[in-house]
Structures are given as structure tokens and as C-alpha cells.
Amino acid sequence: MSALSTVRSAPAPAPAPAAAPEAGWPSPQAVTEVSARLRALPPLVALGDCLELRRRLAEVAAGGAHLIQGGDCAELFAEVSAHTTRRKAAQLRELAGLLEDGTGRPALAVGRIAGQFAKPRSQPVESGPLGESLPVYRGDAVNGFAPTAEARTPDPGRLLTAYELASDIHRYLAAETESAGRRVWTSHEALLLDYELPLARTLGDQHYGSSGHLLWIGERTRQPDGRHVRALAALANPVAVKLGPATTAADVAELVARLDPERAPGRLSFVLRCGADLVEQVLPGLVRAAADAGARPVWICDPMHGNTERSADGRKTRRMTRVAAEIRSFVRVLRRLGEHPGGVHLELTPDDVTECVAGPGDTPGAARYWTACDPRLNPAQARFATAVFIEEAR
Template structure:
């Protein structure tokens, strides 16, 4: 067994591909495709993040929960970029510094799931794992794990990246969860005396795959891109430091971003010990607040939703913890869109009964532009 095969064999949250021969052909094709991003761009992002790690400026990271192939259009991408730039403008006006803007896009086509199957009307099928793996349509044929979809994801990512750069006028970074290792490994390329993931400027490791001995952490430790790590409320300081030491053994500023996702009611109880442990360990990380994932509830319609009041509360609590300890609150990680969806509740324009009226997300609820503006108002006040 090769080293690459050993990594894949130990990986969690991976598809059960329908055709091993087709999978081999797809990964061979990905290995010769042009890189989506370049090593010097990844290094430039690390340098920008290093400034934030040292207490200068902020990071605005955001985009779709799960990108879909049918949404890869210039208007959609430009709308998301516009929402991010709006938020960045509010932060810049309040702080006097341009934030680092990172799109959650051009690669967010695979999703971890809590269960391998789902049931509708008494019928059970494999769960939807993102457009890079299968289709949302609830049929047996659509839910097959089809490796050819990774080639579609590659081209869709290339298109999104081109649209984002055009909409932003350059200087725009992209990121995604580095979940699908059959996609990431063939797109890993040599650079200098190491390797980098050519699929995106920044990859993050999710809550379900962050064990220090996991295949995802082993892979991330071997690339030179800046790496993100989701940190949930069940994380202990000892667990966090174990994985931090694996991912950032040389204590490089900007190398590691820790993305706190606690839930508004748990920040004060959990986050201080984690922040203190990382500071005591001497790791110059960037701390971001993901106020989305810990605040998901169910609307009367059965849709997932989030209340903007809880999102705002978690951001406030995140800032207060860092200020009490004397560390730098580095920014936010949001699921958002430029479309006027009704996926999150805000007690102004979107009530719980309104959620299904315009719920377009393939997975979790996103903030619409008006709600993004409200988050921007909060950040401006905190700054």
C-alpha cells in the first residue's frame, strides 16, 4: 500500500465510489489538470494572515454552505463577492484597515454528514454529500457516489474563481473544507522544498475530521497552504493543543487559523480555556468566529434556520473573551449569499414562518445581504 493509499484508507467522511476503475481515471486526470491556484498566492495569503495573527487587521471569510453546479453563474458569484466586500467595507471604515477577504467558494462542493443515509416518506437512500459526490434529487440513481462529478467540480471551481476575480478586481482569495481526499491529493503539487494544495488558497479541517491522527490532519500537515481548523464546544484544551502541534510545529505566523464554532450560549464557558492554552503554547494563530454552526435550529416548516440575534450574540461573546484575555479577535467566518433568501430569521423581515418562502441553500441556512449588513454594523461597533 502506498502512502497515499494509506491516507485514503484511514480517512473518515469519504464517499463509497460506485466504480473503482472510473475513480482511477478521474484522479489521473485531476493530477494533470492545471492548478486552480498558485503557490505564491497561497504564500501571499499566509503573509496577510500573519499580520492578523500579530494583532493587525481582521479576516472576513464567507460564502455558501455548499456550492452547487447549477448555481455557478456570474451573477451568483458576483452577489456573494459583493456581500463580502460590503462587510469588508464596513470593517475598513471602522478600523482604518482593509481586512483580508477570503471567499468560502471555488471548491465547497463536498460536505461532511452526520449520518450516511436519510429517510423521506419511509424510503432510505444514501445522504447527499455535495455536488462533487452525488445529487440532491432523492432517487437511487441521483444518490450514487459518482467519481466523474469531481471533474465537474474542478471545472466549476475554475469558473467560480474566474468570476470572483473579475467581480473583485483581483486580490481575492478562496477557501473550502479540504474534505474529499480523492480530489485534494491529485491536486497537490510540489513547490520549492514542499507541497501545496492547488485546489484553493486556504483549506480547513472540519469538526468531524480534526482528530490529530486523522487522514485529513495528516494531509494538511504536509502542505504549505494556510490551514483552518474548526473548533467546537466539545473540544478540550488538551485535544486542541495536540492537533495544533501537528499542524503548526514550527509556530509560523499565519499558518494556522482556528475557527471557533461554539453556539452563543457556550462561548463564555468553553472558549477562554482554549484561547489561553494556545497562547501559552506560543502558537501565533488567527482566531475567527463562526457564529453559524452552533446556532442552528428547526423552523416550523422543518427547514434548518438560524436567528441573527444568536449570530450577533456569539460574535459579541467571542470579542469579549479575547479582550478579557488580551488576545486578538481576528474576524468572522460566515455562511452568506448575495441573494435575498429567507433562510435565516431576523425578526425584522424574516419571521420563522417565512423561512421556506425563499430557501435556496443545498444544505444549511445563509445570511442574506441585509443580514450581512447587520453583522457589519455590529463589527463596526465592536471595532
């Protein structure tokens, strides 16, 4: 009997409100029906693989390795294929290879892939093409990108499509690993608990999230007493938390207590996303708070989200000068405090997009501005950001 044959659905947690703010489903009954179907489906990842990633992340936490984590801001259902998966995996493997060659340490390749189908949004509505009020696009797992009332109506049936496509991506990645030799681990923000909780599984005495190898909690949902922290605290996966500029030392201490009570290296990663100008002000206190709590997290730099701005024509963009500045400040602060800079978390694509710009005054090119939400680095820009990290971290 195989190990996976003994995997069973975890006991159902206390029900969350059907119209949770991260989704806004219109029909509680439909969510209940979809949850039941998800609980009956096979796990997308194996517990043993999640624990192996924890072991590898423990090496990063100890200073013996690095990681590159990256992928689309929001994966699109229509783009999932063996070809696109192969290209995304190849990009991550290339960047991991650059990290290894540049620092002399092993490097993990972790994708924002096979589950990054949902996005937290700052506002629940936005203006449509005729000035009408429309629900905001929350990712393909929730609603459609087209600016119509029909497309933007949240549909819990999309969670089943997300599962099916994630399963396809995992199958493609497994085939890629056999041919390429370097594994690409999967990760996504565990935003939609109506997806994550039904996919929790139990093997022996351990519960884990079977939707991906590494799950993270976003800046908007990292409240230590919140539903997302409670949900991930019960899982054996490696977990990460995005930390924005308002994060306090007390927040970090409580997140450590709830998510890493055994202080196990590799269990917890903190992903700083505060903006280039605030790293020196914010990061030292958070690092000291984690150390005072007895934790040894993996420290990761997300130089993207704190540096988003609007171009003159109203589109979101990011300046490479600020991306580089945040990476440099991140590594230098950690070095000064005697801590290991674990790696970088980038929104990127293997496509030659023109969504991010070089510096002040530059405008993202409309012809190749293809993102469904936030601007991504193209291959040359991703190599540049990785090179900046290498220059500071080696």
C-alpha cells in the first residue's frame, strides 16, 4: 500500500463565514457543495515532499543555502499548459543556477505556481469601462478578468477549476524534474480558505495542506489571531508570512509563537515587503524580535510589493532602481545583524513584458503590458534583481 493511499481528509475545521472578505461568494450553499467535492479529491502534493522542503529551508535558515521564489502575480487559467509550465520552471532554474554560481551555496527554486490563482485587493469594487461600479478582479479562482458584471461575479465553482489546473501543473513539473534535474517547488498565498481547508489532509498523526509545498500568509491577512494564521498553524507545511512596513516587533513575536511553537528551522519564513526607503527603519526591530523569541526563520526579500506605483498613464509599475535598492538594504541590514539573507521573492515572467521600468520618468510599454494584476519582471530584469542579491550576499 502506498503512503498516499493512507491520506485522508483532515477533520473539518469550524466553518468560516461563507462571504469571507477574500472572496465574497454570493451563495453559501454553493461554497458548501464545492468544499465537499474538494475534500473528496486526491492531494495535490505529498506530505513527505513538504517535509523535505522544510529540511531544505532549514539549510537556508542556517546560512548554508539560498532560495529564489518567483512567478506570476496572478496565474491565469487560460495560460496553464505544459509549454507555459516548462518555460516558467526553466526561468526559475536559471535564476537558481545564477544564485549557486554567484554565492557558492546551493539554491532552491520555489515557484509562485500551481495555486497562485487568487489575489487580495485593496478595494472591493472598481470602475468599469462605462464608469459603472464592478466587483474588483480577485484572481481566476474567484471571478473573471473581463470588466463585466457577469464575469466579475464570484463563482465558487472556479475553485474546482483551480484544483484541476494545479493538478496539471504538478504533473508537468514532475516530468520537468526528471529531465532537468532541479526541482521546482510550488507555493502560493493561502488566501482562499474555502480552497485550502478542504484540501487539508492527514497522514498518520500529521495534518498538512495538500494544495502546495509552501503556503504563505499575506500582509493583509497576517493578524496573529486571524483565521489565516489559525489555519496554517495547524499544518505541517513550511509556511511564510509577508511583513509590511506597519509590522511591529510584537507582531513578529506572536506570529512566531503561533506558527512556529517548536522553533523548528525551516518551518517559518518571513518575507519583508516594506519599500526601499523603509528597510533600514523596519527590518532591524523585526529581526531582533524573532531572535528574542528564539526563532530562526528564513529571511526573504520581496522588493516588489512595497515599490509599486502608478505611471503617468495610470498603470501600475515598479522601478528597477527601487527594486535594487530594497534588495541591497535588506541584505546589508541582515549582514550587520549577523543574520543570513535567505533569498528573494519576485513577481516575474519568462515573457518579454514591459510592465516594470528602469527608473524615474520611464513609462511601462502598453504593447507588452500583459499582467492580470501587478507588474512583473521580464527575464532580463529578473536576472538583474538576482545579480543585485548575489553581489550583496556572496
